[in-house]
Amino acid sequence: MRLSRFFVPILKENPKEAEIVSHRLMLRAGMIRQQSQGIYSWLPLGKKVLDKVNNIIREEQNRAGAIELSMPTLQSAELWQESGRYDAYGKEMLRIKDRQDRPMLYGPTNEEMVTDIFRSSVKSYKDLPLNLYHIQLKFRDEIRPRFGTMRSREFMMKDAYSFDLTREGAEHSYNKMFAAYLRTFDRLGLRAIPMRADTGPIGGNLSHEFIILADTGESEVFCHKDFVNFDIPAESTDFDSVEGLKGVFDKWTSLYAATSEMHDEAAFKAIPEGERLSARGIEVGHIFYFGTKYSEPMGAKVQGPDGKEHFVHMGSYGIGPTRLVPAIIEASHDENGIIWPESVAPFDVVVINMKAGDEACDGTCELIYAALTKAGKDVLYDDTDDRAGTKFATADLIGVPYQIIAGPRAVANGEVEVKNRKTGARETMTIEAAINRFVA
Numbered sequence: 001m002r003l004s005r006f007f008v009p010i011l012k013e014n015p016k017e018a019e020i021v022s023h024r025l026m027l028r029a030g031m032i033r034q035q036s037q038g039i040y041s042w043l044p045l046g047k048k049v050l051d052k053v054n055n056i057i058r059e060e061q062n063r064a065g066a067i068e069l070s071m072p073t074l075q076s077a078e079l080w081q082e083s084g085r086y087d088a089y090g091k092e093m094l095r096i097k098d099r100q101d102r103p104m105l106y107g108p109t110n111e112e113m114v115t116d117i118f119r120s121s122v123k124s125y126k127d128l129p130l131n132l133y134h135i136q137l138k139f140r141d142e143i144r145p146r147f148g149t150m151r152s153r154e155f156m157m158k159d160a161y162s163f164d165l166t167r168e169g170a171e172h173s174y175n176k177m178f179a180a181y182l183r184t185f186d187r188l189g190l191r192a193i194p195m196r197a198d199t200g201p202i203g204g205n206l207s208h209e210f211i212i213l214a215d216t217g218e219s220e221v222f223c224h225k226d227f228v229n230f231d232i233p234a235e236s237t238d239f240d241s242v243e244g245l246k247g248v249f250d251k252w253t254s255l256y257a258a259t260s261e262m263h264d265e266a267a268f269k270a271i272p273e274g275e276r277l278s279a280r281g282i283e284v285g286h287i288f289y290f291g292t293k294y295s296e297p298m299g300a301k302v303q304g305p306d307g308k309e310h311f312v313h314m315g316s317y318g319i320g321p322t323r324l325v326p327a328i329i330e331a332s333h334d335e336n337g338i339i340w341p342e343s344v345a346p347f348d349v350v351v352i353n354m355k356a357g358d359e360a361c362d363g364t365c366e367l368i369y370a371a372l373t374k375a376g377k378d379v380l381y382d383d384t385d386d387r388a389g390t391k392f393a394t395a396d397l398i399g400v401p402y403q404i405i406a407g408p409r410a411v412a413n414g415e416v417e418v419k420n421r422k423t424g425a426r427e428t429m430t431i432e433a434a435i436n437r438f439v440a
């Protein structure tokens with residue numbers, strides 16, 4: 001992508017409305033724009049990052065055996081009357097009427113709808129276990145939307161829903177998502193700690209929130225320090241192994257970890273003082289097992305091996321991609337801007353032409369841009385006629401992991417500079433070596 005033809009509305013000034021660094025940087029880097037309170041457009045640079053985050057989530061959901069579908073944002077109130085949540089949900093639910101005066105709502109979550117899909121076609125235990133997920137917009141009319149897309153009213157959620165014949169089966173489904181979540185957040189460059197959590201309006205009795213430690217987090221959390229160094233389940237994890245996944249769950253729940261709602265001061269104090277971690281955190285994922293809470297009132301049952309009908313045991317599993325993007329920035333930035341982990345960076349590398357219009361610089365940059373693009377790299381080429389200082393500032397701000405800098409003096413020697421955004425290390429090398437550095 002040539003920067004001259006891209007759309008990145010960079011802000012020079014610090015936006016006053018932004019209270020935390022991720023919100024500030026997302027606005028300054030031209031990633032998002034607020035359209036009305038708590039409702040955002042994702043501009044091209046932001047959209048590229050969001051897509052990469054969603055793809056990692058999707059890959060790990062699929063690896064764990066979940067199946068993707070897409071449910072609508074608008075739902076009929078009838079389904080919610082069946083479960084009893086239409087009245088219970090309160091003001092966070094945006095209620096609307098269509099032209100026939102039928103009550104509708106903008107979905108804050110999808111337990112009812114997915115249960116309806118399930119009951120309409122699954123009739124036998126032989127079709128279980130089943131886990132269906134989608135990545136879709138939600139709306140919750142939050143009392144205090146703030147921090148940009150960290151807490152917005154319209155936001156994206158990956159929500160998965162599992163169906164099992166028995167409680168034991170449902171626990172295995174829960175453990176699959178538990179392990180998938182550990183892998184997902186790790187691939188996003190984050191250390192998320194699962195903590196015992198309250199179930200809120202979703203209901204149920206087994207629940208974990210996945211929390212990233214960050215000073216700007218809205219939750220107060222308490223845990224054992226050792227979680228910071230625990231191993232993440234490998235890519236080769238066998239998601240069909242009940243014992244194996246139980247092992248992962250047991251290990252990751254073997255030490256104390258709880259949010260303030262579930263905090264037990266005595267249990268926390270039992271940890272030696274030097275090993276206690278009391279911090280603030282950002283909730284990026286939340287998983288629930290709630291048994292037959294929805295299947296009973298909505299009549300979602302299957303025939304078991306005993307020939308009898310059984311209400312299915314369900315769980316639901318959420319991740320917030322539009323919250324994850326700012327959470328990644330909270331965890332990875334410096335005074336010059338964002339430092340993207342390679343897995344979600346909007347571009348793999350940016351080629352900076354320090355003297356656009358100069359024949360040698362243009363030629364070198366075009367050559368590198370073409371070679372890397374051909375090799376399948378996602379390359380941003382700063383071909384604008386801005387001053388070199390502005391170009392460096394932009395490249396640092398938008399946080400692309402590597403910069404290839406082509407200035408007249410180096411280019412005259414057949415060389416360019418390669419800068420690592422994270423470490424700041426710069427290395428001069430031949431043009432060929434620079435290309436090979438990313439292609440090889």
Ligand code: ATP
Binds near residue numbers: 153200283
């Ligand atoms: P919170 O406690 O932060 O209000 P929640 O517990 O109501 O969130 P869940 O119902 O557990 O949220 O939703 C699953 C995930 O969706 C959350 O872990 C979070 O990542 C994301 N999420 C929830 N609400 C928002 C929001 N207002 N803005 C952005 N992401 C959100």
Ligand code: MG
Binds near residue numbers: 283285286
């Ligand atoms: Mg939650």
